[in-house]
Amino acid sequence: MNGKPITRSCGECTTCCNTTAVLALNKPEHQWCTHCDIGKGCKIYETRPSGCKDFYCDWLKGVGEEDQRPDKTGIVAFRAGNVKSGGLYCIAEMEHGQLDTPYARRLINKALKLPFVVSCSFVRRRTYLVIPTGAVIHPHITKLMMSGVGYKNADSV
Ligand code: SF4
Numbered sequence: 001m002n003g004k005p006i007t008r009s010c011g012e013c014t015t016c017c018n019t020t021a022v023l024a025l026n027k028p029e030h031q032w033c034t035h036c037d038i039g040k041g042c043k044i045y046e047t048r049p050s051g052c053k054d055f056y057c058d059w060l061k062g063v064g065e066e067d068q069r070p071d072k073t074g075i076v077a078f079r080a081g082n083v084k085s086g087g088l089y090c091i092a093e094m095e096h097g098q099l100d101t102p103y104a105r106r107l108i109n110k111a112l113k114l115p116f117v118v119s120c121s122f123v124r125r126r127t128y129l130v131i132p133t134g135a136v137i138h139p140h141i142t143k144l145m146m147s148g149v150g151y152k153n154a155d156s157v
């Protein structure tokens with residue numbers, strides 16, 4: 001969280017219960033959580049892991065238009081930490097190809113200008129990082145790059 005007040009509610013959206021990994025449940029990205037009542041909510045809401053309780057996508061925090069809720073756009077975006085601490089702007093697609101839409105491209109380009117390193121999580125391709133042009137890379141990000149996560153320069157995407 002970045003301290004921004006929560007201005008919206010998830011409603012029927014359960015998209016991050018698919019796109020996002022939950023370590024406590026050993027749930028990988030891009031796979032429905034077994035506790036998810038798709039399009040309705042969490043079946044273990046009261047006892048869900050802290051990683052779920054603390055998760056707020058950017059849309060929930062008021063970023064973007066009302067009708068751009070993740071279940072409508074297929075895009076879940078959130079910030080993990082800040083630029084100084086080597087944080088990432090994480091963006092995931094619900095279905096193949098949604099990260100190539102103009103909407104997703106706009107979000108990615110906006111984050112690169114901050115400048116955030118962007119982690120793009122695809123359904124059918126490996127996740128890769130996009131490195132902003134001329135950015136000083138935090139050691140935390142360098143470690144990720146050395147651990148085998150693919151990366152590209154912003155100019156080449
Ligand atoms: S993607 Fe955002 S709006 Fe949708 S369920 Fe998750 S936190 Fe709520």
Ligand code: SF4
Binds near residue numbers: 022037045049052
């Ligand atoms: S435990 Fe609940 S909130 Fe967490 S991913 Fe599963 S369905 Fe979603």
